[in-house]
Every structure is written in structure tokens, then in C-alpha cells.
Amino acid sequence: MSDVEPTETFNPWSVVNLVFHHLAEQGLHPVLGETGDPAAAAADLLMAMGVRPGPDSAGPGTPGVQETLAQLRRTMMPGIE
Template sequence: MESAAETFNPWSVVNVVFHHLAGQGLHPTLGGADPGAPAADLLRALGIEPAAEGDRQVGENVQRHLAQIRAAIFSEEE
């Protein structure tokens, strides 16, 4: 019996770590660097594959690609 690969949103890890640090009296700040990639690396190290859904970078890349397609199609019609 093969088990399905477990996935998890990397931002959930960022949220858990942020609240854990704040609970310990530390005051982590977000900004400047995107913590999504290190969170995804942490998940992989734990044997969990990060899921693309909810990933801002994936969504932005899709939107950018769609804009390129629209520009290519509609610029030919003009």
C-alpha cells in the first residue's frame, strides 16, 4: 500500500515559527527577504513536499505568463 505524498503550504510554517518565536518573547520581523523559500526548504528537510497552491510566487509567475500570452495574441490582431 503506497501512501500519498504529504504536502503543506510553506507559509503555514512561517506562521507557526513566527508565533512560536513571539511566544518565547522574541520579536521576529517579516520584510526585506521572502521567507517562503527557506520555509519550503525546511518542509523538504522534514520529508514534506511544499504545495504550490497558496504560493504567491507561483501565482505571480502564472499571471506574468498569461500577460505575455495576451500581449502576443492581441498585438497580432491589431
């Protein structure tokens, strides 16, 4: 057994979305990446909060996850595509 704890990662956009919704609920209007691609700014925000950003390709948009979701829809909701 290893003494090293596994590192948990999160999709950067999931955490940024959560933070931005919280700020908006407080009446604030956050802006991220106003000069272009917000990916670097999002990763910086996460790292400042102590969260290690995962790859953008991880999460519900990956082909494997999409196929699993499609299979679930076919099983649970036949006839709806």
C-alpha cells in the same frame, strides 16, 4: 490497492506562520528572507522539518476556495457582503 502511501503537503506559509508564532510566544524574534523573497527560505525550513511544501497557489487564496467562502457568506449571512 497500492502500497504507496499518499504524500501529504501543506501550504508553506501556514506552517511557517505556525512556527513563527510559536517562536514569538517564546520571546524570540524570528526573521525569514531578510534579503528578499522569503519563499525559498520558507521551503528550506519546511523540508528541514520533514514537510513537503505545497504550491503557493494552494490554500484559502485560490479562486475556487474564495468563491466557496463567498457562497457560504451569502447563505449564512444574507445581506452582509
